[in-house]
Amino acid sequence: MIRRVHLVESGGRGGVFNHSVEVAAGLVELGVDVVVHTADDCEAAPASVPLCRCVTWHRASSSRLIRQARTSARYLLRTLPHLQGVINAEDVVHIQGSFALTPELISVARRRAATVVVSPHNTFTRSNARGAGRALRSALEDADRVLVYSDADRRRLHDQGVPDVARVPLVQWIPPADPALVAGWRAKLTPDGARLALLAGQVRADKNPELFVRALAGLPAWRAAVVGEDLGVGRQIDALIARTRAAVTTVYRYLDVDDFTALVAAADVVVAPYEVASQSGVLAVAAGLGVPTAVVPCGGLAELATAVARDNSASAVREAVLAAYDAGAEPVDTADAAGRFLHEYTVAQQCRAKGRK
Numbered sequence: 001m002i003r004r005v006h007l008v009e010s011g012g013r014g015g016v017f018n019h020s021v022e023v024a025a026g027l028v029e030l031g032v033d034v035v036v037h038t039a040d041d042c043e044a045a046p047a048s049v050p051l052c053r054c055v056t057w058h059r060a061s062s063s064r065l066i067r068q069a070r071t072s073a074r075y076l077l078r079t080l081p082h083l084q085g086v087i088n089a090e091d092v093v094h095i096q097g098s099f100a101l102t103p104e105l106i107s108v109a110r111r112r113a114a115t116v117v118v119s120p121h122n123t124f125t126r127s128n129a130r131g132a133g134r135a136l137r138s139a140l141e142d143a144d145r146v147l148v149y150s151d152a153d154r155r156r157l158h159d160q161g162v163p164d165v166a167r168v169p170l171v172q173w174i175p176p177a178d179p180a181l182v183a184g185w186r187a188k189l190t191p192d193g194a195r196l197a198l199l200a201g202q203v204r205a206d207k208n209p210e211l212f213v214r215a216l217a218g219l220p221a222w223r224a225a226v227v228g229e230d231l232g233v234g235r236q237i238d239a240l241i242a243r244t245r246a247a248v249t250t251v252y253r254y255l256d257v258d259d260f261t262a263l264v265a266a267a268d269v270v271v272a273p274y275e276v277a278s279q280s281g282v283l284a285v286a287a288g289l290g291v292p293t294a295v296v297p298c299g300g301l302a303e304l305a306t307a308v309a310r311d312n313s314a315s316a317v318r319e320a321v322l323a324a325y326d327a328g329a330e331p332v333d334t335a336d337a338a339g340r341f342l343h344e345y346t347v348a349q350q351c352r353a354k355g356r357k
Helices: 012-027 065-087 102-111 134-143 151-158 178-191 209-217 234-246 255-267 283-290 314-327 337-356
Strands: 006-010 034-039 052-057 092-096 115-119 145-148 165-167 197-199 222-227 248-251 269-272 291-295
Touching: 006 012, 006 065, 006 222, 012 034, 012 065, 012 092, 012 234, 012 337, 052 065, 052 134, 092 102, 092 234, 092 337, 102 115, 102 134, 115 134, 115 337, 145 151, 145 337, 178 197, 178 222, 178 248, 197 209, 197 255, 209 222, 209 234, 209 248, 209 314, 234 248, 255 283, 269 314, 283 291, 291 314
Parallel strands: 006 034, 006 092, 034 052, 092 115, 115 145, 145 165, 197 222, 197 269, 222 248, 269 291
Antiparallel strands: none
């Protein structure tokens, strides 16, 4: 019997946070005692979700090392002792995302004899993510059950010899799209009313923004936009746009959930031409809103997409964008998602109980 589910999502913002609170909201509707442990400056969440704002991020410093050091110190000195005090042996601790101190978090749950479920979200590590390799190894080796969001990830981990892996839906909490915000994005990104293709979310090299620009440069009747927090490739993208004279607008800033929802709702097609991926929260938001999506063959992207390019060429991406627009999309029904998570928690707890006997 599960006493309480502790969803631990340390960031408090973005796709992993929105996924966590949507799972929690569904569990609340099922009558499950659940709490989301997250950042003290977290974004908005459904009113029904109990939030424990026990993580403090030092976001002010311009130095990444200082931010990481102070955040980690607070996590070790405040967050982990707090969690040790509230976790019970009959509880499930579901760790969302990959965080540098995941091994220490799992250790706390283990000391309390709780069942540990982990959703790393990415089953690969990026080269610039400090501590990510250590965190991912701990998640895959030390959890009672690993939850992934695509069959591609499940097969990959099975081939790597990781036991107890299950696939669950990548649901996302999205508030109702504000018509005024949607209209504002349309006016900004496609003022002439042309069709709009969107590359949204963190602007990183591995998301292949240059391929997106080259592909959309060949669709003169369309407009395109790259919108999100620039993680180092903005200048290259802008230079390519200038060289190709592509009708692509760039907006480099972080968007809160209301603004991001409106942005995606404003698009005619959301595009994901990524080089590496497990799954995509952006695609999940588009699926929830009924916005068509076009992707390249990469990881589990095809499992949520409206159209899949034949390869990673600009011409193939163009064809996929047109195919997605022509096919259209309806909002995906995720009403049974919380029940599937609860099932996996129960399986994990039962397996752990058998292992102790």
